[in-house]
Amino acid sequence: MKEFTIGKNESGQRFDKYLAKLLPNxxxxxxxxxxxxxxxxxxxxxxxxxxxxxxxxxVRLFFSDETYAKFSEAHPAKTPAFNTFxxxxxxxxxxxxxxxxxxxxGILSQPERAGGGSLASDLTNYLLxxxxxxxxxxxxxxxxxxxxxxxxxxxxxxxGKSLKGSQFLSGIIKSRDVKKHYLTIVSGEIKDxxxxxxxxxxxxxxxVTIRRNNxxxxxxxxxxxxxxxxxxxxxxxxxxxxxxxxxxxxxxxxWLGAPVIGxxxxxxxxxxxxxKKETGLWHxxxxxxxxxxxxAEGDFSYISGMTVKAPLTSEEERILEKLGLSQNTPG
Numbered sequence: 210m211k212e213f214t215i216g217k218n219e220s221g222q223r224f225d226k227y228l229a230k231l232l233p234n235x236x237x238x239x240x241x242x243x244x245x246x247x248x249x250x251x252x253x254x255x256x257x258x259x260x261x262x263x264x265x266x267x268v269r270l271f272f273s274d275e276t277y278a279k280f281s282e283a284h285p286a287k288t289p290a291f292n293t294f295x296x297x298x299x300x301x302x303x304x305x306x307x308x309x310x311x312x313x314x315g316i317l318s319q320p321e322r323a324g325g326g327s328l329a330s331d332l333t334n335y336l337l338x339x340x341x342x343x344x345x346x347x348x349x350x351x352x353x354x355x356x357x358x359x360x361x362x363x364x365x366x367x368x369g370k371s372l373k374g375s376q377f378l379s380g381i382i383k384s385r386d387v388k389k390h391y392l393t394i395v396s397g398e399i400k401d402x403x404x405x406x407x408x409x410x411x412x413x414x415x416x417v418t419i420r421r422n423n424x425x426x427x428x429x430x431x432x433x434x435x436x437x438x439x440x441x442x443x444x445x446x447x448x449x450x451x452x453x454x455x456x457x458x459x460x461x462x463x464w465l466g467a468p469v470i471g472x473x474x475x476x477x478x479x480x481x482x483x484x485k486k487e488t489g490l491w492h493x494x495x496x497x498x499x500x501x502x503x504x505a506e507g508d509f510s511y512i513s514g515m516t517v518k519a520p521l522t523s524e525e526e527r528i529l530e531k532l533g534l535s536q537n538t539p540g
Contacts, residue, residue, distance in 0.1 A: 211277055215266040218342070218350035218372045224251055225258035227268075230349040235280035248272065282348065293317075293326040296335045301365070302517050306374030306508075308332070308352075309500075311519040312366050314492045318357040329353050332368050341370060355379050356389075359456070364391070364497025365519045377509050382453075386503035391448040391458060392437075392521070394494045394534065396480060399444065399467035405431045406461060408454050416474065417456045419464040430454050432461045440533040443470070447498075458495060469493045488531045489524070496521055 219227055228240050228249065243249040244258050248271045251260060270277060293316050302309040310328065312318070317327040332352055336342045342352060355367045355378040367382070369375025381387040407427035409418045420427065433449030444467070448458055459475045462468055468476030470484055472493035484490045499518040521529070521536070529536060 211270040211272065213268045213270075215262045215264060215268065216346065217264060218346055220262050220264045220266070221372055221376065222262055223258070224256055224260045224262055224268075227262055227349060228258070231268075232280040233282060239280070243270075243272075291326060292331045292334055293328070294331065296328075296331040300335075301519060303370075306369070306371045307378065307512075308368040308370050309517050310366050310368060312358055312363055312497075313522060314361045314363045317360050318354050318366060328366060336370065356382055356453075358497055359493075359495075361492035362495045362497065363519075363522060363525065365389075365500055365517065366497070367500070373508065377505075381503055381505075385451075385453070388501040388503075389450045389453065389497065390499045390501075391450060392496045392498045392536070393446050393448055393458065393462070394470045394528070394532065395444050395446060395462055395467040396442045396470055396477060397444075397467040399434060399436070399446070399462070399465055401435050403431060403433045403449075403451070404461065404465060405429065406464065408457060408460065410455050417454070417460045419460050428452075428454055430457050430461060432458060438535045443532050443534060445529065445534040445536065459493060469495055488528050490528050494525065494528060496525060 213231070215227075225237075225240065229235075229237070232240065240249070241258060244256055247255050250256060250269045250271075251262075252267050253269070272280075294313050296310065299311045299313070300308060301311050310332070312328055319329050320327040332354065333342070333347070336352055337344070342350075350372055352368060352370050353375065355369055355375060358364060358366060367378045369378055406419050406421060407423050408430045409420075409424070409427045411417065419430075423429070429452065431451035433451055435447040435449070437445045437447055439445070446462075450458065456475070459469050459472050463472070463475040470476065470493070471481050471490045472495075473481050474493075476493070481490075497519065498521075499516060502512045502515045504513045
């Protein structure tokens with residue numbers, strides 16, 4: 210018999226979802242069969258699987274050691290032994306449930322392959338080292354980034370340290386209640402305003418298409434633009450990401466005739482090459498600079514209206530200076 214006590218990172222979810230994480234190699238039919246036969250119990254009683262788990266609930270598996278070993282992982286998932294960047298120095302905010310980190314450009318939000326380096330694996334390493342999570346807890350809960358930035362986009366990434374924190378952050382992102390602002394440098398002409406269009410993603414090409422009118426497979430997008438400073442063909446913009454679609458800022462600005470500098474996918478490849486030689490800019494210049502939390506109640510009322518800002522990297526500051534642009538970000 211195996212017994213498990215529900216902790217803070219397991220409570221608040223359905224019993225069957227917890228069991229699927231605890232027994233990742235077991236088919237759903239086996240789990241429900243074990244529930245019916247009371248070979249899996251919750252607080253010593255028969256369960257259906259749709260119960261919501263609470264802190265300190267007791268889960269018992271009346272399995273042989275062989276059966277448990279067959280359907281569970283032999284060892285908790287291991288994380289990479291390396292970090293892709295100095296995670297601790299980039300943490301901007303942290304509490305019991307939420308962590309916000311300033312991701313440098315060149316870092317993946319999620320690994321491209323099992324065991325690969327990424328912000329997600331660095332987060333796990335950081336929490337393991339600080340004692341905020343154990344290898345055993347990783348069986349049923351994985352702390353993770355809730356929003357993703359492209360590899361070469363820098364700035365704010367929201368991370369759930371607990372299940373409760375992950376659910377809260379996912380909720381405000383899905384509802385678009387959290388306000389997200391970006392800094393970017395573009396070439397070309399653009400004026401202050403809210404720009405709308407429609408976007409369609411091509412997963413195979415990992416690229417999107419923008420057009421003025423709606424159509425099959427297209428989604429509405431809205432991008433707020435404020436010009437902070439301008440010199441020659443370059444403008445520093447504050448972007449209000451009203452809708453958050455794949456590659457929205459880069460593709461929408463390019464479609465509007467003001468592509469992000471350094472962007473070889475949607476922007477000016479020739480200019481990107483020139484800027485790389487003249488300024489050392491090796492990636493598209495896009496930075497998730499600040500977030501504003503919505504009014505929240507209950508467990509997260511303490512962050513209502515809170516603003517978190519991420520400073521530019523020293524390299525990004527140097528690019529601004531070389532191009533003669535000044536940052537005058539609104540508060």
